[in-house]
Structures are given as structure tokens and as C-alpha cells.
Amino acid sequence: MAIKAIRGFKDVLPQDSTRWQQLESTARDIFNTYGLKEIRTPVLEKTEIFARGIGEHTDIVEKEMYTFEDRNGDSLTLRPEATAGIIRSVIEHKLYAASPFLKLFTMGPMFRHERPQKGRLRQFHQINVELFGSASPLPDAECIAMAWQILRSFTDAKLLLEINSLGCPKCRPLHREALVQYLTNAKDQLCEDCQRRADTNPLRVFDCKNEECHRIMRQAPLVKHYHCVDCATHLGQVLDFLELMDIPFVQNGYLVRGLDYYVRTTFEIKSPDLGAQSTVAAGGRYDGLVKMLGGPDLPGVGMAVGVERLLLLTPEAEQEGIDLFVAALGREARETVTPWIAEWRRQGLAVEMTWDDKSLKAQMKQADRSGAGLVIIVGENEIDEEEAILRDMETKEQENIPFDAVVNRVLEIFE
RNA sequence: GUGGGCGUAGCUCAGCUGGUCAGAGCGUCGGGUUGUGGCCCCGAAGGUCGUGAGUUCAAAUCUCAUCGCUCACCCCA
Incomplete structure (x- = not known):
């Protein structure tokens, strides 16, 4: 095998593309019911957009970005996530000016x-959703609802919705301080990784799979114990709305996100059927992010x-057959049949020969193999008689149809 | 970046105590039905046994290296 795709880059093959299309179409339908509009931004942005947006000290920015120099020396990066680029576009085109709310989706x-x-x-x-302009708990709930709805309408797998609140710039620092203090005291009992995490990203220690760390962290200060009144209220209301929308969830006080920009509500939908x-x-x-990237103070x-990952949880799609197959024997037959096929296709039938x-x-x-339920057969005998054979592939019944009637006869069948 | 597993026909794999070891099933193509699919029967095409080096009279089989895939860690969708 001399030539192949580069590592980690996959082809979506014909037998799989059906499910991709179904998923995209399902998502679009759902977004329509929430009044979202699609935005499509470039996959390439100036590196600065992501560095500032995602956080300089996140793993994504420090070691996971596809970054390279443009010919003029600009540092460019293939987007590692969608939000930063969309916010750049929102600011650049002042999309927030036309109405108080901006409801966007994108996929790519x-x-x-x-x-x-x-x-x-x-x-x-x-498949991404970004809702701008409201600090209310309702968009949080709608966001989660859309995610839940897309997943639920596409897989029967077990799904678990976990919710947490990371607090806001007022209360989060208090928790962080307490947590770092706690971790410092317990440092020699933590695993190597967690000793490092204690400095770089203390919240991550909650995620450690090490039993000892886990045991220690059960006593650790949780964000929710430090929530200010506003954050506590916000979280409570998000949960209320989820209940009103009949979406099952569990609270997970340990839930952390990898990107710096999150405040208050964070959530994950996991499936135990998926692997690591x-x-x-x-x-x-991510209130505050738009402002940080140079726009107005727009909550989001x-x-x-x-x-x-979602597709890993769905069965293979059934391949749909075409409407009609035309078997033509010899050049004259193929020429006879060509205008018929052209007309059938103009009328929207799927026809192959x-x-x-x-x-x-x-x-x-x-x-x-084509899956056609009907076949038209035209050979030398049919040319002589000026009659085509119409065969039902299931019943094996055949009928002869005069050439001048065959186009309409087929169209009638598919009406 | 680290660790484990694996690389034999288009696909799924067998063969791996070195010596008919280059195979099976599925798929493809053709024939059985001089013009009729699915089932059945027969046949054919298709492979540098990931790559390179080494050990040996002899390597798909043993050794080393290398590349790739994969799972896991880290982290994340």
C-alpha cells in the first residue's frame, strides 16, 4: 500500500455516508424547531483566535493544534473547536447588532x-450550537435539550447526562484557592499525574481514575459549596427547566471541562457503550468569552x-435500492432506452442501466444488486416487436408494454 | 509523548514447535440456463505473507530494526 490517508484522518466511505447524511439532516430539522440559523466559518483561522479563546495553558493549545506558518509569516491553525471561530465571525460582522439574541449552529x-x-x-x-445574548438559564437548558434530542433520535444506546456548574468569576476563585490548599496538604498521597495536575489544572484531579486519588478527592472542596447566590440559582433553574422538558440528568460535582472559557453550566452526555x-x-x-475576543460583553x-462518536453508537444504515433498472442488450437497444431513462430521471425516478x-x-x-424492484428489458426481440418487458423482481411477473406507452406506464407505477 | 496488541487475497481470517505454507469463507468475474437476478453446483481471476536486514541448506513461520494499524494512558467531541 503505497499511498494512504494520514494518521487520524479517515475517509467516510459510500456505505457509511448515508448515516452521515441522516444525522446532519436530523440535526438540521431539530435546529429549525428551535429557531437556529446555520453559520459556516473557515476551518483555518489565525492561531491567536484559538490561543486567546481556548486558553493559553490548555492541552489543546499547548500541544494539540495543527499550527503552521502562512507564506507571509502569519501563524495559522486548523480549528480545534468551533466556538472561537464563530465568535470571531460574530464580532467581525456584528451579528449581535440586529437582534438581542443570536442562535447559531454549524457542522464540520x-x-x-x-x-x-x-x-x-x-x-x-x-455538530455545534452557539446561543448568544442571554445569561438566563433557558438557553443552557435548550442547548442541552438539542444535544439530547439529536442523540436520542439517533441511537438507542445508554446515555447519561451529567451537569455541573463551575461558578463564575466571583465565586470560582474562592473554590480554586480552597482546592489548591487542599491538594497541597494531600500532595504526597496523590499519584504522580495528580501532583502535576494540582499545579496545572487542579479541577482535573477530580477526574483521576487512581483509587487513592479518588478516595482523597471525596473529601475535597466542591465548586458547589462555594457557589455564589446567583450561580446557585442559575444552576437550580437549569435543572428545573430540564425537568420541565422531561430530560433525565444527574448532577456531577466533579465534572470539569477542558477549555478555560467555561463558566457556570457545564454538561456532558456520555455513553458507557463507547470505550475510553x-x-x-x-x-x-461561556459568558465573557466574546468580550475577551474583542467583542461586546455578550453572554453565550x-x-x-x-x-x-455518535455514529459508533448507531447501527449501519440500510442501503436503499433504486426505483428501476434497465437491461438493454446491444447498441440499438441502449439507444432506444436512453430517452426513456432521461425522462424518468427528469421526473425524479432513480434509474440505472x-x-x-x-x-x-x-x-x-x-x-x-441495485435493489431495484422493477426491471425494464429490451433486446433484439423487443426491438422487433416494439415492446419492452417490464419485470417485477419480487413476483417475477413480466408484462409486455408497447414502446410508445412504456414511459408513462412506469411513471404511473411510481406515482 | 508513553505502554500493550496486531500487520497473510477487495473483506474476515487460518497457517506461525522453520521444510507441498501460499490457503479457506465471503465478495468479484465466467459457466451450468445460445435472452432473465436471488438459492444450488462448477470454474477463474486476485497476494512483494507491511518493509528492510540477519540466522539457516531452507523463513509467512525465528531475531533485530523500521513503517503502519489498533487499544489504553495523557486529554478530549
């Missing part, structure tokens, strides 16, 4: 230079569905 590829494994690729696809990378969809609130909340000069047996085999 993201790029992260990680070691690939099950459910993790270097080019992967997300079990998060199918995730999101959260968003979510992302991992397309490949054999391109090459094949035996009738071979053509029937191809017809069978």
Missing part, C-alpha cells in the same frame, strides 16, 4: 493533533456533538 471538521484511538481522530466532526472516550456531546456556558452558551455490453444474465445480476 475539527482538528487536534492527538494520538488516535477509539472515538478519537485527528480530523473529527462536530465516552463523551458523545458536551458543552457549557454552546454545545458540541461528536459525530464519529448497464454501461457495458453485458449478457442479460449479468445485467439481471446487476439489477438485483
Whole structure:
């Protein structure tokens, strides 16, 4: 095998593209019911957009970005996530000016230079929602509802919605301080990784799978114990709305997100059927991010569905057959049949015929494979008689139809 | 970046105590039905046994290296 796709980049093959289309179409339908509009931003942005947006000291920015120099020396990066680029576009085009709210969705590829494994690729696809302009708990709930609805309408797998609130710039620092203090005291009991995390990203210690760390962290200060009144109220209302929308969830005080910009609501939808990378969809609130990227002080909340991960949880799509197959024997027959096929296709029927000069047996085999329920057969005898054969592949019944009636006869059948 | 597993026909794999070891099933193509698919029967095409080096009279089989895939860690959709 001399030539192949680069590591972590996958082809979506014909037998799989049906499910991609179904998923995209399902998502669009759902977004329509929430009044969202699609935005499509470039996959390439100036590096600065992501560095500032996602956080300089996140893993994504420090070691996972596809970054390279443009010919003029600009540092460019293939987007590792959607939000920063969308916010750039919102600010650039002042999309917030036309109305107090902005409800957007997008779908497309993201790029992260990680070691690939099950459910993790270097080019992967997300379906994203970004809702701007309201600090109310309602958009949080709607965001989660959309994610839940997309997943639920596309898989029967077990799904677990976990919710947490990371607090706001007022109360989060208090918790962080207490947590760091706690971790410092317990430092020699933590695993190596967690000793490092204690400095770099203390919240991550909650995620450690090490039993000892886990035990220690059960006593650790949780964000919710430090929530200010506003944050506590906000979280409570998000949960209330979820109940009103009949969406099942569990609170997870340990839930942390990898991106710096999240405040208050964060959530993940996981599936135990997935492997180590079990998060199918995730999101959260990012008030302050728009301002940080140079725009107005616009609150926002968003979510992302991992397309490949969701597709891992869905059965293969059934391949749909075409409407009609035309078996034509010989050049004259193919020419006779061509205008008919052209007309059928103009009328929206899916019609195939054999391109090459094949035996009738071979053509029937191809017809069978095509999944067509009906076959039109035209050979020398039919040319002489000026009658085509219409064969029902299921019942094997055949009827002769005069050439001048065959186009309409077929159209009638499919009406 | 680290660790484990695996690389034999288009696909799924067998063969791996070195010596008919280059195979099976599925798929493809052709024939059985001089013009009729699915089932059945027969046949054919298709492979540098990931790559390179080494050990040996002899390597798909043993050793080393290398590349790739995969799962896991880290982290995340």
C-alpha cells in the first residue's frame, strides 16, 4: 500500500455516508424547531483566535493544534473547536447588532493533533450550537435539550447526562484557592499525574481514575459549596427547566471541562457503550468569552456533538435500492432506452442501466444488486416487436408494454 | 509523548514447535440456463505473507530494526 490517508484522518466511505447524511439532516430539522440559523466559518483561522479563546495553558493549545506558518509569516491553525471561530465571525460582522439574541449552529471538521484511538481522530466532526445574548438559564437548558434530542433520535444506546456548574468569576476563585490548599496538604498521597495536575489544572484531579486519588478527592472542596447566590440559582433553574422538558440528568460535582472559557453550566452526555472516550456531546456556558475576543460583553452558551462518536453508537444504515433498472442488450437497444431513462430521471425516478455490453444474465445480476424492484428489458426481440418487458423482481411477473406507452406506464407505477 | 496488541487475497481470517505454507469463507468475474437476478453446483481471476536486514541448506513461520494499524494512558467531541 503505497499511498494512504494520514494518521487520524479517515475517509467516510459510500456505505457509511448515508448515516452521515441522516444525522446532519436530523440535526438540521431539530435546529429549525428551535429557531437556529446555520453559520459556516473557515476551518483555518489565525492561531491567536484559538490561543486567546481556548486558553493559553490548555492541552489543546499547548500541544494539540495543527499550527503552521502562512507564506507571509502569519501563524495559522486548523480549528480545534468551533466556538472561537464563530465568535470571531460574530464580532467581525456584528451579528449581535440586529437582534438581542443570536442562535447559531454549524457542522464540520475539527482538528487536534492527538494520538488516535477509539472515538478519537485527528480530523473529527462536530455538530455545534452557539446561543448568544442571554445569561438566563433557558438557553443552557435548550442547548442541552438539542444535544439530547439529536442523540436520542439517533441511537438507542445508554446515555447519561451529567451537569455541573463551575461558578463564575466571583465565586470560582474562592473554590480554586480552597482546592489548591487542599491538594497541597494531600500532595504526597496523590499519584504522580495528580501532583502535576494540582499545579496545572487542579479541577482535573477530580477526574483521576487512581483509587487513592479518588478516595482523597471525596473529601475535597466542591465548586458547589462555594457557589455564589446567583450561580446557585442559575444552576437550580437549569435543572428545573430540564425537568420541565422531561430530560433525565444527574448532577456531577466533579465534572470539569477542558477549555478555560467555561463558566457556570457545564454538561456532558456520555455513553458507557463507547470505550475510553465516552463523551458523545458536551458543552457549557461561556459568558465573557466574546468580550475577551474583542467583542461586546455578550453572554453565550454552546454545545458540541461528536459525530464519529455518535455514529459508533448507531447501527449501519440500510442501503436503499433504486426505483428501476434497465437491461438493454446491444447498441440499438441502449439507444432506444436512453430517452426513456432521461425522462424518468427528469421526473425524479432513480434509474440505472448497464454501461457495458453485458449478457442479460449479468445485467439481471446487476439489477438485483441495485435493489431495484422493477426491471425494464429490451433486446433484439423487443426491438422487433416494439415492446419492452417490464419485470417485477419480487413476483417475477413480466408484462409486455408497447414502446410508445412504456414511459408513462412506469411513471404511473411510481406515482 | 508513553505502554500493550496486531500487520497473510477487495473483506474476515487460518497457517506461525522453520521444510507441498501460499490457503479457506465471503465478495468479484465466467459457466451450468445460445435472452432473465436471488438459492444450488462448477470454474477463474486476485497476494512483494507491511518493509528492510540477519540466522539457516531452507523463513509467512525465528531475531533485530523500521513503517503502519489498533487499544489504553495523557486529554478530549
